[in-house]
Amino acid sequence: MAHRLTTCTFCGVGCGLYLETSGNRVVGVSPSMSHPANEGRICVRGWHVHEVIDAPDRLTKPLLRKNGRLEEVTWDEAFGFIMDRLKAIRDTHGPDSIAFLNSPRCSNEESYLLQKLARAVMKTNNVDHGAGVYSNYALNVLLKMIGTPGTTNSIQGLDRSNVIIVSGVDLGRQLPTIGGRVIRAKLKGAKLIVMASRRHRVAESADLFLQHKPGTVSLLFGAMAKVIVDRGLMNLPFIRSHCSSYEAFLESVRDCDLLMAAEACGVPADQIEAAALDYARAASAAILYTTGIEAREHDSVESMVNLCLLCGQIGKDGGGIFSLTEHNNLQGVCDMGMLPDRLPGYGMVGDDGARRAIEKMWETSIPHRRGMSAKWVLSHRGEGAVRAVWLCRYDPASTAFISEAGESLRQCDLVVMQHVFLTETCKYAHVVLPTAVFGEERVTFTSTERRIQIADKVIDPPPGIESAWQQLIRVARAMGADWKYNSAADVMDEIGMAVPFYSGANYENLSHDYGRQWPCTREHPMGTQFLFAPGHPSQSFTFIPIEKPAQPVVTNDEYPLTLIFGHSLYYWHQNVLIKHSETLKREYRMLLLDYPDGFVEINTSDAKRYNIRDGEKIRLRTTSGSSVTAARVTPEVMCGTVYVPYFVGQVLRQLQVVQEKGVQLLPVRLEKEAA
C-alpha cells in the first residue's frame, strides 16, 4: 500500500487528502492533518472519493455515433471524424459557429488549453464554463469594486476573525469544511451572525440568526450600513486613503429607513442594529457568501462589499470577503480565461492592450469580439448561430438550469464530449472521448482561497486513456497549431506568462508545502495568505451606490406565498460523480427516493395552515401558470415561502419561469391536489 497527498476535487475548499493505493487501485482515503484548508477534516464527499475513481463503469474506449448509436471506435477514427467535421463547420459557417464549454471542475491546464484552442486555433471567443450563468456576475462585481475576482482571505484566517457573517449559503451542506471552521471559530469566541431565508445547520450555532425574506439581502446590508453611518462607526481613515465613490454611496445610505427596511426584510430592527454594531466594532470581521445563484440576488454582492469597505474590514488577517466557489476549480477556470469576454488573467478581449499581450505570447491573432455565454449557446444555439459544441467534462443535460440544453445540442452538427462517464449529455454527442480521472493525472486546481495546488497522479489510467488536456493538444496540432507541451508542468509554465498573478506558480514551487495562494509571482513565490496587506496588491476600492434596494416580492391574498428557485443547495444530488459512489448515491439521492416525482419545500406551519402532509401532491399556481408536484414539509424553509430545487425542471417550465438577472421570486398560491 502507498499513501499520496493530493487535493480533493469535489468542492471549492480544496481539502488536502491522502489516497491509499494497492497496486493500480485506489482503495482508501483519509484527510491530511496538516493541510491549512482542512486541518484533518473532510466532508462525506471527500471520504468517498476513492469509490468514484474505482467506478467499474467508466468509459475506456472512444465512442462515435453511427446510425444513431454510439459505438466503440479507434482513437484515430474518433479524432479523424472530429477534425473533418470541425473544419467543415468552420469553413462553411465561420469560427463563431463553434463553442467550447467546460465544467468548473476542469483543471487549470485543461481550461487554459481549451480556451487557447478556441481563441488561437479556431479563432472564436465562444468559451465559457458551466457555472458562468450565475457566478460570472459575482466575479464582475468584485473586479469592479476591489479589483480582484476572488476570496480576499484564507479559510484558516477565520480562526482569527472576531465576527463572522454568513450570508445565504448553507455551509453545512455545500462547503462543510468551511462550515466546520465557522462553527469552531464561534466555539473559540468569535461572534457568528447568520443571515439566510432558510434555517440551516450552521444557523443553529449562530449568536444572531437573521432569517430574512427572500430577495432582501441588499436591503438588509443597506440597513446595516445605515446603522453604522448613523452611529459614526465608519472607518474614515481607511475610506479616505483607499476608496472612491464614498460620497455617492453615503447619499444612497441616507435614503434608507431602518424600520421600514426591517419590516420589508422581516427581521426585527434591533437584530439588524446588533449585527451592524458587531461587524463595525470588530477588530477583524469576515463576510462569507457563495458565487452560486443566491449571489445573483439583485445588488447583493455590491451591498456586502460596500459594508466591508465602510468598516475597512479588508486587508487584514481574519477579515475580508469570502466569495466562496462551490466547484473545485471555479476560481481556476475563470483565472484561465474560460470566459467569453475575458482572457487569461481577466483582461477584456476587447481591450487592445490586453489582447495584444496574449497575441504576442501565442504568436497569432485572436478575435476581439466577445463570445457567446454557455447559456446563450445552450438556450437556442445562440439564436441558431452555433453548429458545433465542444464539452469538456461538462454535463449540461443534467442541469435543468438551462432546460433547453438537450434540445439545443440535438440540433448541432457536431457535439464532442470529453468525460469519464456516459453522462446524460452523451445522448446528444456525436463523439465521446473518455479521459483520465482524478488520481490518474498530475494537474492543478485553484481553490476558493486562491490556493493553486497540484492534484497528484497516484495510479495509471487504463490503457489508451489520456488526460483531457492531452486530447486538446492533439486536436490543436491536427488543426495546424504548433503546440509543444510535454507535460502539464509545461502548460503551467505558459500559464505563468499569461496570468500575471500565477507567474511564480511553476510545478517545482507548487510541489512544496500545500500549493501556493495567488498572487504567486516571481517576486513573491510563497504566495499571499490574504490580499491587500499594505501594497500587495495595492489597495484601491470603489463603493457602488445602491440606488433603491430591491423590494421583496409583493404577495397578496390571492397569491400569499413567495416561490424561490434555488440552484446550489441540491447541486450534488444529480451529479454524475456522486452517482458513482455507493454511499454518496445513497445519501444524496435519498430525497429523490422519498419524493420520486420531485418536490418543493414548504414550512411546517404553512403545511399545517393549508392542511398539507409531507409527500402530499400539491398544485402551485402563479399568475403565469400552474404545476403539480409533491410537498416536502420541513422547518428549514422560511414561513411564507415555497422552495423549488433547480432539478425540478418540469415545475420551472410549467410556471414559465423566465431566467433573468436576479434571483427568481414569484408570488404563488398552494392548492391541494387530489391524489
Next chain:
Amino acid sequence: MKARIIDRDDVLKIADLLQGQGYDVIAPFRGRGRDTFFESISDDNRERFEIHLPNPYYPPKSFVFPHMERLLTVRRSNGDLLIEPTYRESKRALFGIRSCDVAGIYHLDRFYLGREYRDIYYEKRRRNLFLVNVVCTIPGEDVNNECFCLCTDTGPAAQDHFDLQLMDLGDEFMVVAGTPAGEALFTDSMFKRGSEAHREKRIAILNEVRKHFKNTTSWFSATVRYVSQGAVLDKTWEDIGNRCLECGGCTYVCPACTCFTVSDHQTGSDEIERVRIWDACALAGFTRMAGGHNPRRAVHDRRNRRFFRKLAHYFIQRELSMACVGCGRCAAVCHGDVGMPNVVEMIRRASLESDAHAD
C-alpha cells in the same frame, strides 16, 4: 508475561526477524507536516523509520477491516453462476501500533469473532496479523492534544492483546511478549534479561507521561452511567446534533467502529464483484429503510446513537469490551468539535447545570 531488554539500535532488527518469518512489516512513517501513515518497511524507507511520531490518523483497523474490500466475484459461465470468495491471507506485522489501536483491534475481535457469527474475511486477515505495540512515552509526538486513553484504560501502555510490546527506556528498549508467538522471538541473542532497575524506570516513565494528557476527561465513567441510564437531556443531544455536519469521519477513523455496507458492482459483461465499504451512523441513509421510513431521521437521533453504541452498558456487556479506546481521532476529525472528549464535557456541563436548577 516475559520481558527482555534490547539496545536502542536493535529495534529495527525485530522488524528484520519478522520479515525473515515471511511477514510484510508495516510501520507508521511521516508524510507532510504532522501527517503520518502506515507503509511497509522496505530498503527505500528504512532510513526514515522513527519510533516516536504522531499516531496515523487513518486507523490500522484498515488492515483487518479495509475501507473498501472485495468479498467475492460472481461469474456467469455455461449457464451457471461461479461464486468465488476473495480472501486475503498473507502475513502482515504492524510494527509500532499504539496501545489505543491494540485495544481497537481487540474490540473488533470481540465483535467479529467473539459472538455466534464469525466473520470469515475478518478472521483470515486477523489470523495472519502480528502486533508489535509501541508504548507512548514522548508528549507532543506519541501523545497529542486529543489523546484520552487514560480515561478508557487502554494506554499509554497496553496491558494485553499485543504479540510484542516495545517501550523506550532511553538507551535501551524493554520488550514484553504478550503471546507465545511473540515470546518465540526472544531466542535471538539480542534480547537480554532485564533488571529491577529497568522495571522501576518503566514505572517512572509511565508516571511521568501520564501527567501530559490534556484530555483527562475524568467524567468518562460517569458518562457511561448517564448514557446507560438514559439520563442525558434531549437538549444536550440536540446541541450535539446541531454541530454534526454528517461527514461520517468519526466512524471511519474510529479504531473500534465496525459498520459497513455491501454493494455489487458490474466488473465485466458476465461478472460482478461484491464489495463491502465502511459505513457510518452519522449518515441518514444508514438507517433509512427500503419503504422510506427512517427511525433516525433527525441528526441528533443519529448522533446519540453513536454514543449509545459506544458507552451504553448493554453494548459493553455484550462484547465485554468498550467501543471507545481513547485515541481521540474523532475529536481531530470533527468539523463541529463533537468528538468523544467534547461530548463527555457537554454531558458533564449540562448535568451540572440541571442539578443547579433542581436546587
